[in-house]
Amino acid sequence: MNVRSLQKKSETDWARIDRMTDDDIDTSDIPPLDDAFFKSAKWLLPRWCIDLSDFRQAKEFAEHILKRKWQQDLNESPVKRVEHRAFNTALIVSYARPFHNNKTVKGAPASSLREQVGEVLNEAAEVGLHDRILRLRDTVIAHSDGRALRVYSSSILGPTITGVVENLSESEVKLLKRMTKKWIDYLGIERTKLKKRIALAVQDDSKRTVDVQSNISRKR
Secondary structure (H helix, E strand, O other): OOHHHHHOOOOOOHHHHHHOOHHHOOOOOOOOOOHHHHHHOOOOOOHHHHHHHHHHHHHHHHHHHHHHOHHHOOOOOHHHHHHHHHHHHHHHHHHHHHHOOEOOOOOOOOEOOHHHHHHHOOOHHHHHHHHHHHHHHHHHHOOOOHHHHEEOOOOOOOOEEOOOOOOOOHHHHHHHHHHHHHHHHHHHHHHHHHHHHHHHHHHHHHHHHHHHHHHHHHHO
16 A cells, blocks of 8 residues: 555545445446356355454454453453453454455455555544554564564663563544444445355256247247
């Protein structure tokens, strides 16, 4: 994703998308599937189906963190502290997965939703938090980047290294939850388009089968 994509304001009407049903989605731009396609077709799980699952997990983790109100507990017990940190890590990892070069199937290019960020996230706060989540994942969660973990203290020993990652604030978790909802809606439209393609394909395939059977009957 380049700087121009970040600065471009999304023109998506998210309120209208939330009200849309499957029948409201225009799939007229989807090309018909011919006999040649079905001859070599294989049923494969689209990459965005996995991305959708990741976002749903992220939404569940965010909801659990908010429900437990950990950020409001100034005296977390050791058990609560560990649980809070575990869910914070899980939230960051699950949200960040779809934006990295994920392998799909053999021969297919790696998949990432980075290019769609400017289309889905249309607020500066959303883009800022999105970048922070990916940075945390890349430098602290999935890797141990010394620069990210270096903390300067007044000790005579100078800078020290810590493996502790600061948990997201309550406002950040709430915003991240709204962002995952946008991604779920966005990918939900892609899912609906696929369902319509499958339905049309099955309908066309059934029609071809009936035509063949009619021809056989007439020949007899």
